[in-house]
Amino acid sequence: MDTTIRITDELVLKNPVMSASGTFAYGEEFSEVIDLSLLGGIVTKGLSLEPSKGNPVPRIVETPCGMINSIGLENIGIEAFLKSKLPLLGQWKTPVVVNFYGTNEDDYEILASMLDSKKDVAALEMNVSCPNIKKGGIHFGKDPDYLYSLVSKVRQATNKTLLVKLSPLASDIAEVAISVQEAGADGITCVNTIPAMAIDENTWMPVLANITGGLSGPAIKPVALYMVWEVSKHVHIPIIAAGGAASYRDVIQFMLAGASAVEIGSYALRDPFCFTTIIEGLDKYMQENALDRLEDIVGKLKT
Amino acid sequence: MKDLECQIVSNQMVCEDTYLLQACCDFESWKPGQFVMVRINDSFEPFLRRPLGILAYHESKLELLYKVVGDGTRCLSLKKPGEIIAVLGPLGNGFRIPAGDEQVTYVAGGAGLPPILALAEHIKKGTLIIGARTRSNMPLLTRIQSITGVETLIVTDDGSIGPKALAADILEEVIQDSHLPGIVYACGPPAMLKKTALISQAKGLACQVSLEERMACGFGVCTGCIVATKSGNQRVCREGPVFEAAQIRWS
Ligand SMILES: Cc1cc2nc3c(=O)[nH]c(=O)nc-3n(C[C@H](O)[C@H](O)[C@H](O)COP(=O)(O)O)c2cc1C
């Protein structure tokens, strides 16, 4: 049985199960809990040029079958990451995907060129879709023409595998995906959180200090499935799914819809051991369905 | 940190809205001030675990004391003996246990009772000040009043038990003639913690506070639970929940 997934020649996963950005920090805490070598890929918290303090608390609120967060991309900054976190991450036999974001175009370019020379970095995941920061973030991700020029610039700055993470808010996600592909991206991550909010009817106040945040977890899985399906019909570069995956069954569903791999985000906050159970579940599914190569099912939805 | 499937032994209302849950559990070690993340159901409702301070752990039995404040805790309160909950923990740092003959004072208010009771039952000395809204709001009264070596002072907003006062005001009287070195431990509403910190500082006493914040993971990966400290943002679930009060940037 072969669970290998080839995203590019540089990004080959031993199985399609990855962590998602922002729910795995820089891997240290999880390394105390699970064997990181089992994972298909590790995606880091979103990094910026300078350290970022993020938004005030409350930053988290639960919703039916999910949660809203307004972390605001708090991170230690690229320098500290390269110095103190990347060497630890590089020890595991698992490709490291560094998620990054800028508050302007130059930031994106500088970050990409800084990461380009690092041997422990297998791929870059460019976040153009965070709903939680005022500058940059989601605004970069909505307009296909703007995104084309931004991704082209980053493409010039790095030879590493370049993934672009899309927002479910794009008015036409297929159009956005096509421009990302034309600009030279090697893959598309689909999707980031969905802008959302929660209100306390007793105090008449928003629950999150930032007022709004991003919805994630099983609540958004049907939307993410649809987006993966929609994008897969229009691009030929690999798609990595994110959005509510919580079981091996979800992983199979995303793969049938067209995803080569699947990031597990919010569910891992609730169940940090889920990566192991999901990977085991995939093996069992392959046995039961007499599948030799897991990659063969990508995009095989019968319609 | 382990995720343990724990069978509920009992889960009973001990006063208005507050429940005492006992479950079979196997911790290798734990410290007063640590907490657990409880997964209430296998289904996605509620989706996140609930952070609950450890009230006690002995002979493979975990005790949690919780107030029903929302859908998650309501769900938990409906669990029957024999049912299973998943318990991730013990998590966080726990209190610093005094090494010598420091004079010990504890201040607890509202939902801040469990970690402070755990600590007092462990240290077995000092003065315990508890602030409650009213008598019907005050759980485990007999147990609290009989903690070995600990003198208990209960105050309420309406005078239904003890004086009508705030816990932090009583603290001022209690530590008035205290000798140094001494330490004050506190857990409860932010206003109470801030006041406790200021009073202790003015007296030259060490002060540790256990903070509460909304949590998603409870083990440090989401940064949902940060507090502003003098050395920057720290995670309540990982660097805390117990902090030196002098380190906190009170808002
Ligand atoms: C607490 C939290 C923090 C996140 N931080 C980031 C981030 O830094 N960068 C990013 O691209 N996405 C971030 N995300 C989005 C996730 O990576 C993922 O795309 C989204 O949550 C949907 O997947 P899920 O439903 O499995 O969580 C974050 C999500 C959560 C819940």
Ligand code: FES
């Ligand atoms: S709750 Fe996730 S970091 Fe503390």
